[in-house]
Amino acid sequence: MAIALAVFSGFGVALAAPVLSRRLNNAAGWVLALLPAALTLYFVSLLPLAAAEQPAAFSSSWAPELGLFLSFRADGLGLLFALLISGIGTLVIVYASGYLKGNPNIGRFYAWLLTFMAAMLGVALADNALLLFVFWELTSLSSFILIGFEHERESARAAALQALLVTGAGGLALLAGLLLLGLAGGTLELSTLLGQGDTLRASPYYVPALILILLGAFTKSAQFPFHFWLPNAMEAPTPVSAYLHSATMVKAGIYLLARLSPALGGTNLWMYAVGGIGASTMLAGGYLALTQTDLKRLLAYSTVSALGMLTLLIGLGSQLALKAAVVLLLAHGLYKGALFLVAGALDHETGTRDIRQLGGLFPKMRLTALAAGLAALSMAGLPPLFGFISKELTYEAALEYGPWLTAAVVAAGLSFVFVAGIVGIGPFWGRKTETPRSPHEAPPSMWLGALTLAGLSLLIGLFPATVSGLLVSPAFSAAVGQTTSVELALWHGVNPAFILSVITVLAGGGLYVVRGPLRSGLSRLAWSRGPAFLYERSLDGLNALARGQTRILQNGYLRHYLFSILLATTGLAGFTLLTKGGLYWPSAVTDVRFYELALGVLILGAAFAATISWSRLGAVAALGAAGYGVALIYLLFGAPDLAMTQFMIESLTVILFVLAFYHLPHFAQLTPRRSRLRDLLVALLAGGLMTSLVLSAVGVQLFPSISDYFVENALPLAHGRNIVNVILVDFRGIDTLGEITVLGIAATGVFALLKLRMSRRKTGDEK
């Protein structure tokens, strides 16, 4: 229970965030950060349980018919992610309070950041595949809104849409893959599925399921060729880049791969698909990072490279490789998160993110420089920082697979050293440069996060035993699928991995020294028609298709809409009715009371009057009379509820009509005789279909009527005597929920349309 509450608490606090932020102003960030801080402590308290292979778990049914359960499980891998999410979340929320100080929409920002946090915790801790998918989509959605936070900018909107389309399409593939996995394994509970690796790998569903799941994971984790959305996502405010697009959300794909590797891994397909894509991503990202001049895009490409390295390690799948992956995951989260926060602080204090304009800032921003330096050392893989341990392990794992793979990993390592130098050293040392704003130290809220994360990199590097037993071992065991313990040590002696490390640092440092000529040389080779080009082409094609079919189907003439709807319905339903032999005609009409007949005549007369009326008001009044007549029929045949609703609807419709008339031009007879005849024909066809449908529905009974069930069970099961209401709010509650949601959406649409018209009028833009 507590674990479900921990996941959902973020959604609750998100609702309160805007109000809190208005009340507390600048203190709001510190107060809101208490939630992720408390969650961090809670997750730490769960670590011993996970280490003892007794993970905390909770399960409740949501829609058991679909195999959907609200089940959570906090094993080592889940907790490692959960701690990254809540821990970095705490720092990022505090950071945002400084970074977005004075922004009028900061309350909304907190709300979506917390929503994201809750969704991401759900991804990490869900034990049901469908539940995981739901949270997965929620993270895509919150990422969309956060990237487009400064929605007045065209580029931010385009980047947000791009990220949503790429990850959303992957999400759909993932859903299909997870369902296939469920078919193969007979359950959607991940903890059960993971024990059935042999069954799953032998299943005919294995290959399609794996490919679909990989598509989901690769799009989310910005793997080549889907990597292009991540650098563009840097349009988001920096706290978002640090949190979603470096430390947590982009690792959701990695998480999924690590989570499923005991069940799906170990085959050649896995190794070549996951390892191959990972290696390409690692190299492409590392190369593209060399050419960037914008701090955040530089970090983004280097994140792509690191994500590729993680994917590669999981693809390799050896014990050593998985151990390296788990350690790199933690180390990367710490140093890259810190570097992003530093980049944001630099941008905030100097007004530029261009690395050619930044230099010599150490005397002005000592604390930020300290954080940047530590994080950069960790990223470059220098002892005694945690990044060193991670790099040694990665090299050791790569060495098992021969010289080619080792060379690729070392190449990526060179790029890491280069990026670390540019972000951690370049802006703070060397010649002092002119910046748009005169720089000074960032406020505490903005250096606290970077310094904490960088400090942790140092502490864990010095005392790796603090995390190896409780955090790394359980996570590693979950990724391997068997209980294993991990010993981490800073010093491994002089071995091949260490020698490679030394070479990497020296060569990377060399690249950094010649960075100017290198960049201009490489950018001449730049790659203009990458996968992003393909994305734009297909988006253009999709838009053209949409425009074309809109021109035909949604041409703005109400009569054409009615025309196509009525004709299609009449055609399809009429066809079925005729071919399935459902036509029924009562042989004799008996027992008609006088007042029923009178009512019928009244309704028909009113309907006829509506068609020939020469004034709009007259037509509406006539329609209203017909509607009241129908309501009276309901009343006579014992359906007071329906009658009452019909009366209300008729009255309100007349009011709405009258209000709408006000905006219409004067009534005129413009349609030629031919089209009026055509309309008459369509009307007769549609009316004829409805009549025969109603008669058939009365005359032919295909299934036993369900109304008996409702009559019998309304009182005992649903505690109500009004069957109509019981059906609405209880028996068919989920339908009603859907319907009121649609109503709400329709109201939003009307609201938007009318406001749009008004604002156009105001700007004199009306066509």
Added chain:
Amino acid sequence: MNSLIMKTTARFLMPFLLLFSVFLFVRGHNEPGGGFTGGLVAAAAFALYSIAFGSREARRVLRVEPRHLIGVGLLAALSSGVVALINGQVFLTGLWGYIRLPGLGRVETGTPALFDLGVYLVVMGVTLAFIFNLEEAE
């Protein structure tokens, strides 16, 4: 519209209509009525007022934005389903209990009532959003 008859009628009818709408809502589970009809009657009351005095005045009397009614209503309906979920049952399972009200004794009530309240608010909010916005469109 500036009509004395209309204004007087609206002022007199409004409380009765609102009372009637609450009456419909409360008895809805056992007698004809319910959230849908109740919400429509409540919307009609404000629509009448809006025709007589203008939408600005009607909005002032309503005090809340119609679209907030929609949001709160959807939230109420949704949370009535979540109660069952927390209780370990399937989403939207109706849960019933008794509460003691002064003067009425033991009254049976449950999550479907909250759901119906949500329907009431959404229907009222949607109808009024239509009417007010159409009235205000120039």
